[in-house]
Amino acid sequence: MFTIKSQKGFTLIEMMIVLLIISVLVLIAIPNVTKHSSTIDQKGCEAFIKMAQGQLQAYLLDHKDPINDISVLVTNGYLPDNKCPDGTSVAIEDGKVVAAPNAGNGNN
Known part of the structure; x- marks a missing residue:
């Protein structure tokens, strides 16, 4: 005698609905x-500037010598780079770290 077993699985329509x-x-x-x-x-970039400002303060405490060039922080190991994660350069102006004016986004 021939019996048909019930088959379990997904039909093509069900799979297409899930993909949709x-x-x-x-x-x-x-x-x-x-x-x-x-x-x-x-x-x-805002977070990087705040971190760089903290590192500038740390440099001033360590060396007691104000600086105007962010590359001093990079050279002395206080910062890994002088650019934000998006490529915007940062600079020191009046003792504060700011996004460098007219620096663009690093794609120049």
């Missing part, structure tokens, strides 16, 4: 991530 749902979610998520990229870069 995943595709819609991806299409929604990607623009939101790229939209916030510039905000992330800006916050990263």
Whole structure:
């Protein structure tokens, strides 16, 4: 006697519906991530400037000698680089670390 066993699994329609749902979610998520990229870069630069300001204060405490050039902090190991994570250069003006004017974003 011939019997048919019940087969378990997904049909092609069910798999296509799941792929459609995943595709819609991806299409929604990607623009939101790229939209916030510039905000992330800006916050990263603000954090780097605050860290560099702290390192400037540490240098002043260690050496008791005011400086006007950020490269002194890099040379002495207080900072790894004189640029924000987004490539914007930083400088020292009036004893404060600021984003360098007219420095662009490092793509020059």
